[in-house]
Amino acid sequence: MKTKNYLILCAVITVVWSAILMSVPAVSDHVEQVMILFLSTYAT
């Protein structure tokens, strides 16, 4: 992928993913549960 297209993809991911996290509680809750599981597993 060319650099220009890659940067556009990164910008789109940033905007869309942050909007989903802020507007869909079920998604952010699930993501946080996964992060807690990761921390509980590897923070020992």
Add this chain to the structure above:
Amino acid sequence: MLRIILQVIGVVVLFGAVTIITLKIDNMDADGPSILFPGGELVTGELHSGPDPDWTFTDDVFFIELQLDGPMSSRRIFIMESEGKIYVPSGYMQSFLGRLWKEWAFQAAEGDGLGVARINGIRYERQLIRVSEGEVIEGIAQKMAKKYSGGSPEAVARGIESISNGDTWIFELASRSSTSQGANDEN
């Protein structure tokens, strides 16, 4: 090929960074924490006044919300009642990730420890006092194991060992009036 691999790694790292930054900013001024990320000041809920209640009701409470006044932030946390007092744990204190995750515990231990606990929607003004030794540890470890780890003798022993070696820190949520009274008595 290398370019594609680096681009994929970049997207994965971007997802992680966007997730952490978004959720942290989204929660930092909220009335209470999210599942993982700290929230802001606990605002809603009746502010308890008068003598402490019988804390055994917290045996049926899995999580509470705990605000630390300095710096102002709140988090979701376990609670254990033992011998009429309530305690909160902070685990993973000796690992790198744990130190990042449980920064509040260092702030509570090094600062004045003033905070507010919101339990079943009622706010209680408390002072966090770290407890690291004494007979009380066994009772706390037993309650912690019973509520959160199945309650086996092995779980109790692991809890006591974890507290004793400093991997798990325990804070008593003491009444502010009792702690200030104690300070006055010493003067």
